[in-house]
Amino acid sequence: MSGKAVLATLKSGAPPAPLTFLGGRARALAQYLALPAAGLAIWQTASTLGYIAPYALPSPWLILRTGVESVADFSLPRDILVSVGRVVGGFILAALTALALGIVTALSTRFETYTRCLFQVLKPIPPIAWIPIAILWLGIGESSKLFIIFIGAFFPVFINTVSGIRHIDPRYVEVARVLEIPYGKFVKTVVLPGALPVILSGLRIGLNNAWICVVAAEMIAATSGIGYLLMDGRQLAQPDKVILAMLVVGVIGKITDDLVARLETGLVRW
Amino acid sequence: MNGQVAVENLNKRFFSDSGPLEVLSQININISGGEFISLVGHSGCGKSTLLRILAGLETEYEGVARLDGQPILKPSLEKGFVFQDHRLFPWLTVAENIGYGLPKGRDKAARVAELIELVGLTGFEKHRPSQLSGGMAQRAAIARALGTSPKVLLLDEPFGALDAMTRITMQEEILKIWEKEKVTVVLVTHDIDEAVYLSNEVLVIAGRPGQIVSRVEVSLGRPRDRLSSDFNHIKRKIYRYFFTEVEPPFAFSI
Ligand SMILES: Nc1ncnc2c1ncn2[C@@H]1O[C@H](COP(=O)(O)OP(=O)(O)O)[C@@H](O)[C@H]1O
Ligand SMILES: [Mg+2]
Numbered sequence: 001m002s003g004k005a006v007l008a009t010l011k012s013g014a015p016p017a018p019l020t021f022l023g024g025r026a027r028a029l030a031q032y033l034a035l036p037a038a039g040l041a042i043w044q045t046a047s048t049l050g051y052i053a054p055y056a057l058p059s060p061w062l063i064l065r066t067g068v069e070s071v072a073d074f075s076l077p078r079d080i081l082v083s084v085g086r087v088v089g090g091f092i093l094a095a096l097t098a099l100a101l102g103i104v105t106a107l108s109t110r111f112e113t114y115t116r117c118l119f120q121v122l123k124p125i126p127p128i129a130w131i132p133i134a135i136l137w138l139g140i141g142e143s144s145k146l147f148i149i150f151i152g153a154f155f156p157v158f159i160n161t162v163s164g165i166r167h168i169d170p171r172y173v174e175v176a177r178v179l180e181i182p183y184g185k186f187v188k189t190v191v192l193p194g195a196l197p198v199i200l201s202g203l204r205i206g207l208n209n210a211w212i213c214v215v216a217a218e219m220i221a222a223t224s225g226i227g228y229l230l231m232d233g234r235q236l237a238q239p240d241k242v243i244l245a246m247l248v249v250g251v252i253g254k255i256t257d258d259l260v261a262r263l264e265t266g267l268v269r270w
Numbered sequence: 271m272n273g274q275v276a277v278e279n280l281n282k283r284f285f286s287d288s289g290p291l292e293v294l295s296q297i298n299i300n301i302s303g304g305e306f307i308s309l310v311g312h313s314g315c316g317k318s319t320l321l322r323i324l325a326g327l328e329t330e331y332e333g334v335a336r337l338d339g340q341p342i343l344k345p346s347l348e349k350g351f352v353f354q355d356h357r358l359f360p361w362l363t364v365a366e367n368i369g370y371g372l373p374k375g376r377d378k379a380a381r382v383a384e385l386i387e388l389v390g391l392t393g394f395e396k397h398r399p400s401q402l403s404g405g406m407a408q409r410a411a412i413a414r415a416l417g418t419s420p421k422v423l424l425l426d427e428p429f430g431a432l433d434a435m436t437r438i439t440m441q442e443e444i445l446k447i448w449e450k451e452k453v454t455v456v457l458v459t460h461d462i463d464e465a466v467y468l469s470n471e472v473l474v475i476a477g478r479p480g481q482i483v484s485r486v487e488v489s490l491g492r493p494r495d496r497l498s499s500d501f502n503h504i505k506r507k508i509y510r511y512f513f514t515e516v517e518p519p520f521a522f523s524i
Contacts, residue, residue, distance in 0.1 A: 171357055174327060177344075178351045179371030179418070189370075193361040270360035270398055 058240040063247070066240040076229070080248065083214050083225040086142070087256075090149025091210040095203060098154045102161025102199075107187070119158070127152035127213045131220050140221035145214060152213035153206035160202025164195030197268050204260045211253050226252075272303030273338065273421035273454035275324060280333035282319055283479075292479035293319050297333070299473065299482070303421070306448055306455045308465035310508065311475035317458040318354075320475075321424050324456060325351045337422060347371065350420030350453075354427045356411040358399040365395040368413045385413040388447060405436040409443065416447065422454040429464070441467060445492070462508050466501060467494055474511045483511055 040060050046052050047059030054062065070076035105112045130151050131144075138144040168191055176186045192199075218227025226245050233241030277299040284291045293316040301307050309317050322328040323335050326345040335342045337349065345351075358367045368391075369382040386392055389409040399407055408428055415423060425444075429437045441464060448455050459465050465472045466488055474484040486507055490500055 171353070171355070172359065175353075175357050175359075177327065178325060178349070179414075180345065180347050181371065189362075190359065193359070196361075270400055 055237070055239060058243065063240045063244050066238075067244050070241075070244070076244075076248070079224060079226050079229050080252065083218065083227070084252070086145045086218075086225065087149060087207075087210045087214050090146040090214070091153045091207055093146065094150045094153035094210070095157050095206060097150075098157035098202075098206070099161055099199070102158045103165065103187075103192075105158075106162045106165035107191075123155050123159075125151075127209070128216050131217060134217075135221050140223075144221060145217045145225075148217040149210045149213045152209035156205035156209060157199070157202045160198050160205070161195065164198030164202070165191055167198070168194045197264075200260075200264045200267065204257065204264065207256055207260055208253065211249070211256065215249055274303045274336075275299065275301040275422055275454060275456065276334075276336040276339075277320075277324075278334045278336075280320075280323070280331060280335065281479075282316065282323065282328070282331040294331075295477075295479040295481050297480075297482060301454060301456065303338075303454055304452050305471070306457070306469045308457045308459055308469040308472045309475055310459055310462055310465045310472055311480060312512065313460060315475050315477065316480035317475060318426050320480075321351075321426050321456065321458050324422070325349050325424050327351075347418040348421045350415035350418065350423045352408070352411050352415045352423070352425045352428045354430055356399070356404075356407040358407055358410055358414070360399050362398075363395065364391060364397050364399070364402070364410050367399065367410055368417060370414060371418050381417065385417055388416070388450070389413040389443065403436075405432050405440055408432065408440065412444070412447070416451060416453075419451070420453060422456065423448075423451075425455065425457045427458050427460065430460070437461075437464070444468065462505055462512075463496065466504050466508070467496060472504075472508060474508055476511055484508070 043052075043057075044060045047054070047057070047061075052059070058066075067076065105115060127148050130148055134144040134147045138147055172190050172194060176190055181190070214225065215227040215230070218225035219231045220227075222228040226249055230242055230245040230249075233239065233245060277297050280294060280297040281292075282294040284293055297320065299307075309320065311317050319328060323331060324337075324342060326342045326349060329343065342349070358364075359370070362370065365382050365386065368385050369378055372378050372381055382395075386395060389412055391406060391409055391413070394402065394406065399410070402410065408431075412425075412428065428444075429440045432440060444455075444457075445468060447453075455468075457465070457468060462472075469488055472486045472488060473482050474486065475481065476483045484507075486504060488504055490498075490504070494501060
């Protein structure tokens with residue numbers, strides 16, 4: 001039973017009534033979509049009746065039409081692809097670096113001693129605060145976007161890797177000592193699997209940050225991507241474009257988060 | 271040399287914020303190779319600490335602990351340890367856990383199969399620890415400790431968390447293993463019945479700091495009858511160190 005299901009049992013005092021497979025699924029889906037659907041309905045009605053000025057908030061219908069048009073002329077898919085490509089590139093770079101540095105930091109007290117202060121100072125600087133220097137150093141090409149994404153994704157992965165390894169259950173360390181397990185095997189078979197759940201949740205937060213950072217970076221310095229679409233819509237006074245871009249950011253963020261969550265449950269099966 | 275364990279004039283204290291804590295005092299033990307010895311005592315009297323010293327997990331103390339004449343300075347494969355909580359790795363299967371301490375090689379798989387057979391876990395090779403009952407997990411932990419053929423097997427209340435029925439089954443299992451593997455066994459337990467049923471000698475530890483207050487030899491044949499009067503006579507001898515005996519009123523005694 002999932003944690004959520006257990007919690008539900010606690011609250012109701014009894015296990016949830018068994019639902020038929022399809023009936024249960026359909027009902028759950030309906031409940032899941034009820035609130036956004038109601039919101040959309042109210043929004044559309046208010047727009048149709050003229051309560052909302054279209055230049056402030058265009059109707060869902062208008063946004064949908066803009067969406068269909070920008071899919072038809074390939075502009076939206078291209079922007080999405082560009083942004084997703086940047087996120088993937090920056091995130092992979094950040095994740096690999098953060099994993100490697102995190103493992104070394106957690107396992108080597110000396111390395112940790114030398115680097116701690118630097119990381120402590122760099123960590124609180126928001127990724128967005130790096131944008132000016134990134135543009136100054138790297139221009140407005142791809143590398144400045146990758147840089148910002150890197151900064152955003154690095155710290156969650158790094159911090160979780162270090163703390164996941166540090167908080168390895170000392171009882172397992174004793175087992176390894178009693179069995180005279182060589183250090184390399186110990187790290188591979190005890191330390192990393194033991195830290196895996198925490199590392200994975202760091203990766204999840206990192207990916208989330210990467211997605212937030214790409215939008216921010218593209219809003220300030222770019223000629224393509226979802227963030228650019230957002231800024232472009234504002235400059236051309238096209239609120240339908242702005243809101244479309246926002247919705248796309250939200251939906252894609254949700255989908256990637258779901259994928260990583262699924263990876264988590266697939267990898268951590270104990 | 272064959273698994274002879276000796277402890278000479280051992281004193282152990284822990285240092286904490288509230289000052290030093292004397293845990294063991296003047297412990298002297300001599301166990302011949304292949305013997306089955308139990309340590310019984312109240313919780314907190316230092317049984318686990320003593321066992322951890324024998325395992326080489328605890329190295330700060332006065333006195334000497336020896337295995338086959340050599341001082342015990344660190345953990346090694348000669349000393350198998352089964353912890354009270356089974357400590358199987360949750361991300362490994364039963365077979366992987368049992369084979370964990372074994373060197374890679376052609377005979378590894380065969381050895382694992384042999385161990386699984388020995389502890390009666392055939393059919394559960396691919397299960398994860400979370401899918402096992404407490405008794406099965408403890409058996410897997412025993413198999414893991416036996417895998418490297420230690421000279422001495424150190425068991426820290428290995429059946430403490432099991433129900434009475436499973437516990438009796440496990441006691442039979444451990445006897446079978448002991449007879450087959452001819453390994454020295456040091457068992458920590460707070461179950462006097464278990465100690466008398468299994469061991470050649472029961473060491474009673476009591477007091478703070480813990481001291482050996484009695485060594486009770488159990489010279490009963492095997493298999494032992496838990497209900498026999500000899501068995502209960504020995505049990506009563508040990509009980510006396512923990513509970514003040516209530517004299518039955520004169521009228522009821524024969
Ligand atoms: N690592 C430790 N640091 C400080 N005190 C400890 C430590 N380990 C055990 N103790 C203390 O030593 C005493 C004996 O513990 P232990 O050997 O675990 O007893 P037992 O196994 O007989 O229940 C207890 O009072 C316990 O709190
Ligand atoms: Mg104990």
